Amino acid sequence: MKEEWPGECGLVLNEPLIFERSARGRKGYSLPKLDVERAEAEKIWPRKWIRKDLEGLPELSEVEIVRHFTRLSQWNYGVDSGFYPLGSCTMKYNPKVNEDLARLPGFAGAHPYQPEEIAQGALQLMDDLERFLCEISGMDRATLQPSAGAQGELTGMLMIRAYLSDRGDPRRKVLVPDTAHGTNPASSGLCGYQVVQVKSNERGVLSAQAIEEKMDEDVAALMVTNPNTLGLFEENICQIAEIVHGKGGQVYCDGANLNALLGLTRLGGMGIDVLHFNLHKTFSTPHGGGGPGAGPVGVKGHLADYLPVPIITRKGERFQFDYDRPKTIGKVRSFFGNFAVLVRAYAYILSLGAAGLKRASLVALLNANYIRSKLKDHYHLPYDLPCMHECVFSDRLQGKYGVTALDIAKRLMDYGFHPPTIYFPLVVHGALMIEPTESEPKETLDQFIEAMVRIAREAESEPGLLRDAPHKTKVSRLDEVLANRKPVLRWKPPTAREP
């Protein structure tokens, strides 16, 4: 392997579990002196309610804690480490100024129940963000409440359900394409719907005919992702929406792939009635290792009555929370949503403006198609069509050497790249979903392409190398069967005492 690959062996520091580091009597805290009379729980609470001990909480000094977490962080690979082409996740750069802005004391210290008079700035921010998101998507109103895309999906489906029930026509089924993300049917299931799968056609998209066959007056909605999880634009969407509307159904769009469309087209113009946004994807808020994100939901006017409470209204110069919404579906979480995440998305939109957002999508398309055109001679491309912001390959060519998508992914780590999404979407066997995003320099893309080409060659000449990969990481090929057969989900104190 060339010296120039990002992936290199280096000194990695081991670190036990924090409980294993713990030593009696160590302190990492400092507390203010008590300036009032000390109240003793034993004197004012019933004895039997008082906690006997807090065993199992660690006792460490500050420096040990800092080292512990610094070392743990060094075992992680983030967007700031390098290329992270996880398809469907839009791992774009997280602007640093947004981290500072979210931490402004006036925002960070604001209690959700504080009087509206002193929360006007925060309310204005939310109101502005709602309008920006509606403008970007072509929807009429939005809620910023859902904490994640999946929660947004639930919110959207609940609104559809409320809307149809309100018209005395509840219906029982939801159509979901075979390319859909697992949260789609899961969210429908949570709303009490029966999920009916629709197969995509040979071009990897939904056909009007397939929808026509499955659409009837018992179908409440079609859940669609556009572009879909194959990275392809659902070219028949307008006709499909008409068919669904024609039989009284609604069209829900999973907005996870919005990064392909900013300023280029608007989902609201394609017959979409409700959609969710993933601020932690399209709008650059950090993924955090698995959250917090935010999943605002945009709706067309006819669904606005059902939005979760509160909504923000404006009375002259004053912003207010409006809870008086008799048809609301209620609340999907406490308070107003992940406000600190909203701040970051808001700042991002203000930093880019219309031209910047359009440029972001165009370059995302450019980067993805560039990779597609460069890799199609080395990996099987199930749909040889221009893709949008992501492209899907499969491990079929490498399969004849006994190499799988998993092996390819593991070997990529040795080269210093985070692997793409593997084994999703399910419609492609051995899928490799690559989404570069716009925030990658050309050199990085070229290096990634070169690494993938190398790996394709290694699959042929030294498949064992791939099957045993990764070789340079702290751990390699963890035993997931063991983890699942005998789940160990917590550390236990050595003497099995009660906590």
Added chain:
Amino acid sequence: MRYIPNAENDWESMLQTMGYERLEDLMTILPEPLRMKKALELPQPLSEMELVQHLRSLSEPGPQGKRVLSFLGAGAYDHFIPAVVDHVLRRSEFYTAYTPYQPEISQGTLQATFEFQTLICQLTGMDVANASLYDGASAVAEGVLMAHRLKGRKKCLLSRSVHPESRMVTRTYSHPLNLQLGEISYTSTGTTDLEDLQRQLDEEMNAVVIQQPNFFGCLEDVEEAAKMVHARGALLIVAVTEPLSMALLQPPGLLGADIVVGEGQSFGNPLNFGGPYVGFFATKEGFLRSMPGRLVGQTVDRQGRRGFVLAVATREQHIRREKATSNICTNQALCALAVLVYLSLMGKQGLKELAEINLSKCEYAKKKLSGVGRLRFSAPTFNEFVLTLNRDASSVLQILLKEGIVGGLSLKRFYPEMEREILVCVTEKHAKEDIDRLAEILNESSVRKQGIQEPGR
């Protein structure tokens, strides 16, 4: 352009590879009628400096520009966050990483999550905890749904002393699945009316939900409630919105709770105007397969080295799809990390001392303010309590606000029968002088008649 490295020089060669001439040509991938002809109507982009100035002005509280002294609690608590917490959260390997689907390069997130799960188990007295949920309110809803999955009966009861937003969220989640939700009233002492509970309990109940400490700050008799609930074969779910209380209280897991859920915001997470927060969810070993949310498990690699991976994922949406135990995809990883770092810093001694400080401050406030208003409930409390004023709460709060104080939360919006009541919360951040000042202004306001302006104000 901001955050987009590739510029025109780079595009040219890339476009040529694919037979395009200009960047805009990529729009031809979209059907012609759907291509936007005009630009999005958004504000002109701001430079970083202008952006900071704009956001700063939005973030400044109140027209006076000075910070208010707040006694708000009610599910979101203002505790001091040591500097180490944010320093750790700012490590970009933590915050710019994705969900740990590739364990070899996410051991940091995975081990931290395993540690978090362990701490939640320790605190709550339960066997197994997940990697976190969105917030305390949705955790209650998920608990109710899980009880329904386990028992398959029709109804759930929630005490009126459970946080109103938790109850509202639970209703939203339960409605489409036709789960019936009933309410248990509260007693004049401020706790769940166990007689009412006994009356309503039947074999149609999946679960009963109580909160500890409850929304009024009062302590519930978890053990007694558990006995009653179990006698009918139902499950007891205990919600904890102020987990600091568990440093002094016997945890619900040791008193008969089957599921313990709650809000972890108190530990290391700022108020953030309501979010992001972090829900926790813990239960018994036997209920593991019905648990929602992500789980991290311990294992070994090919060389026998210890490592951590996502485990028992077959409950989750990406595998079970419509039969999943929930639809949750992300957890609140970074917020859970904050909880972990905070609890590590405080440790068992520090957490106990901090809880004692909170208790002491609150007891002092109760004494001081019982001279100005009336303590509504007599049950023991932790760090918040309900105060009855001598007139409508909103007008008193208005007066306080003019003095730069948010005296508490008017309860009328959630409990129409409580027009004069406010929920007052005190933490370690309130100095004795702050509490004295609150008492002083409240005292003055009770003497003042409504609507008459004092001269010179």
Added chain:
Amino acid sequence: MNFPKEVKYTKDHEWIRMEGEFAVIGITDYAQDKLGSIVFVELPALGKSFKKGETLVTVDSVKAVAEVYAPMRGRVEAVNESLRDNPEWINRECYGQGWMVRLKIGDSAELSSLLTSEAYEAFVAEEEAKG
């Protein structure tokens, strides 16, 4: 691939061994191979009745869940408790120690649609060809 002749099969990849009025059920070698290492099995309650085609057992591998359907109407007379702690028996000895449920047969007419070992083997070959 092993398809013993003494048992019958279904197109859902279950095997059935007839023992008088009882049917012992498990999943075939083809099924366990496709699923990979089994990590968890959810067995039905004793005495519970099932119609033909209803989900009798769910089997979890690390990344997938499979449903095992009742090949005929019947009532659960016994389940293989050892699978709770050792689900790997299904991989190692799917026709022997990896048996799952013993049903008391409710409707013997439903037995006529079961496949012979040869017919099942041919079916599997077809499935593989489809890819």
